[in-house]
Amino acid sequence: MENKRWHNHYPNEIPTSIEYVEKPLQVFLEESVQRHGEEKAIHFMGKEMTYNEVYSQSQKMANYLQSLGLNKGDKVAIMLPNSPQSVIGYYGTLMAGGVVVQTNPLYTERELEFQLIDSEAKFIICLDILVPRVTNVRGRTHLEHTIVTGIKDYLPFPKNLIYPFIQKREYNMVVKVEQTEDTHVWKHLMEMAATDYLEPEIKPKEDLALLQYTGGTTGNPKGVMLTHYNLVSNVQMCEAWLYKTKDSRQSTLAVLPFFHVYGMTTVMNFSVMQGSKMILMPKFNPNDVLKTISKEKPTLFPGAPTIYIGLLNHPDLHKYDLSSIEACISGSAPLPHEVQEQFEKVTGGRLVEGYGLTESSPVTHANFVWNKRVNGSIGVPWPDTDAKIFRADTDLEEADIGEVGELAVKGPQIMKGYWKNPEETEKVLKDGWLFTGDLGYMDEDGYFYIVDRKKDMIIAGGYNIYPREVEEVLYEHEAIQEAVVAGIPDPYRGETVKAYVVLKEGSNVTEDELNAFARENLAAYKVPRIYEFRSELPKTAVGKILRRRLVDEEKEKLSKV
Template identity: 75%
Template sequence: MEHTIEKPWSRHYPEQIPASLTYDEKPLQSFLEESAQAYPEKKALHFLGKEITFHELYEQVKAFASYLQKLGLEKGDRVAIMLPNTPQSVISYYGVLMAGGIVVQTNPLYMERELEYQLKDSGAKMIVCLDILYPKVSNVKARTDLQHVVVASIKEYLPFPKNMIYPFIQKRQYKLVVNVEHNKDTHVWSRALEEASGEVAAVDIDPKEDLALLQYTGGTTGYPKGVMLTHSNLVSNTQMCKAWLYKAKQGEEIVLGILPFFHVYGMTAVMNLSIMFASKMVLLPKFEVEDVLKTIQKQKPTLFPGAPTIYIALLNHPSLSKYDLSSIEACISGSAPLPAEVQEQFERVTNGKLVEGYGLTESSPVTHSNFVWSNRVSGSIGVPWPDTDAKIFKPDTTEEVEVGEIGEIAVKGPQIMKGYWNRPEETDNVLREGWLLTGDLGYMNENGYFFVVDRKKDMIIAGGYNIYPREVEEVLYEHEGIQEVVVAGIPDPYRGETVKAYVVLKQDYSLTEEELDQFCRKHMAAYKVPRIYEFREELPKTAVGKILRRALVDEEKKKQSIDNQKTV
């Protein structure tokens, strides 16, 4: 792809990053085979003390793929994976692809209603789940197309004596002991691998056309939609990621796997990248701040993809200074805006680089990022990745706005989805002449750096003024007492909407509404200043740590509706 001056960001690319790459036209799982051949004895996974080499990982993936084929999996069949970050989540993902199936990543936190919806919508024939989730799966199975359930357990990959102790911990923590019998339609993971032949029938995959993944979007605008991502979508985005991290060395990196793989960002920036890079993945099934700090000190990860809430939680842990985090060389933060204060503080603590990136499920997911080791712009999502084009359109059109003017961010490139599963109308709404309309409002400066102002749907219109929650949040994050904050527009009979801030204070810090109000009035126009503050212990979040603004707005509307009924 030719870069012309129309793409002003191309001038800023360091010489190590090509503006255009040559992409491997092959299935995603072939990178595992290549890493296993080149680095058979290198550690691929570290899980709570247990380590697995690339050769062992590849053999187990082949075993699982052969088992799926024996159960009748055919090319294009959907297989749901409902697991936290465990060895089974990596093995089943690549095993499904090797067998010719399409992965349907399923959040382990789903309740039965959400699980049933996703299984029905995707038409999944099989599911791999954790033993403690098996009762949920059993309860919905009859109302779906599921024919086979493979049940995995954390203890299967724990070293001795942890594997002996774990069932007791599980019983105490979840008040649940699940005994699963291996039979014709329910399969115990360890038995399945023991019985598998390891002989995988070759499946002809067209990387550009054939789907690797149905990734469901968060469903903030109604029911979740299955995003159709091809092998080429995922391969190209992972190769872009590799090119961006040009100082990282093949076969030598250690990647911290705390971002969940059932989220597209963790799947690309941790799992697929690690397999392609032949990096060791340090898997953490759950985000516990002290466990993460201990793991960083002990395992010495060099790359740490994350989300702002993860970095904020680590920085605010009272024992932070006791831990050595200096192994960390690079972090790309995604899924939510990265406050400048957090970036600066995290870089001071680790001496590594933390930069903000941007993307969507529909783009596999990354489209933009700041440069890790060269020029970056605070508050910006950076510049488009290689072979990725981006423009700012007038809302609901494909007409470009002037430089510096706010409009809807649109992106184009080899990582853009094929469309939404069984939803042609919704696909047509967001894909226009090859451009993906992101639903995010932003602008591009004269140097080609992009800035997200807010979600189109999150913009607050109060008393006729357009107010962008992110701008207000940035100001509030500058206050030394604030750990986390989210700003939302809530219904107001006079102004239409009014600005409300939900605030989590740092430990042992006290603040009043009046103090915050004075602070905000010093830093922004009066019409942007929150009219209401609510102090909370914590904020609702997605599994990847993105704060759920929409959930707070819905909660507020419900509360107001109840209050109105009382007054009637």
């Protein structure tokens, strides 16, 4: 790759170009077994498994799927929270030659039905409490087999005995599943299946490893086709970036869900590649996370701003030892500078902002963890990743330094395209460039900045207003825990700026006080005209605040007036 201005800031330890291995993603697990077979791969609510155990059970999953008729390229939906089963199901599917379709356990029946039909999944691996939901849609999909497991399957004694009572209390159900021709019980599978399986011939640059669905903020979700090579190259980039962690003794806190591509790459695949331990947490609960960090001492903690904010605002934060944390890369949403500073002070580790999207496996940019970083910047492109800012509505016309335009990226981690959707593929893939839909600029040093999503930009009274800029100011107010800004319809200005805020526990501030604070720090046309105080904000599974949902709520209110 030709020298780029950001390469001047690369430390000696990080190469600007990497020799990528052309092999199936699951080979990382096989290699880690050879090097670290007896070392711990998983810690899950007190239960630990070695790499040998994870590999053996993944082999059994591959064997069983093939015995049910899985052929190379068949889709296997995995509808699980972070758990040993989510790792075993994922690698077992790849070993059998299947394509993983990560499926959010929180999906409604409508969302689940769309994804199963669109992906043409023939198999699904799900939790017992999700069986009724799967059963209700199954007849309208391509599903042929359901594999059912429960959280208690991998809990240590006596938690495995207590869990059914907890499940009944929390979900008001205890589902009992019987083994049939098309419904398969996980524990039966692990007892009956052999470890030998037919190893498929994989062409890493051509064959899909994953169909990962985008959030569907505009229209139906799209299936992003990621090849083995896409995912392998992004994991190798990740290892190069985190060069101080090339050690199996590292451990990673797995709060980010594996059904999201960010958690899948930076936690699961990265840990498996290194042969290090994953500390799995099925959901984000600040109290549980603080206890786990204090007890299990993870060294890496990839996350999202709302996760770090939730921990920093916990009333008992001072009671826990978080000093084991060495490095965190924050993604999925802009990282407020205040949050970065506070979290580094509490842990003594480094927290830097990165950037990526589902279509790029996902990471394309990050600040250096142990070298130069720039506050407010998403950092610089990763090895072998090119990035440019193009002027809006032009035919690949590059913007000047400092000029705002649309960010486009190019590299070995960029998707093959959208599943069964050539029209949408053509809209975002142009001449090898992936157009991200994000507006940003590059400075003279090659550091990139995102000012906002193209579709989230607010145009009020003819002025372009970027919500992120307003949110950064609001986060500086001592009473605010979370804030999001959106443009809502206005008959006079076209749109007007509205701020939705969550206050820190015990804090109090009026709309007039917030307005005065904003006016001290923002041009008048950027100041929110309306403030709404909420107890919580709508979020995705990885903690990304759903701005568009708030906008939709406003439109629905107006339609009823």
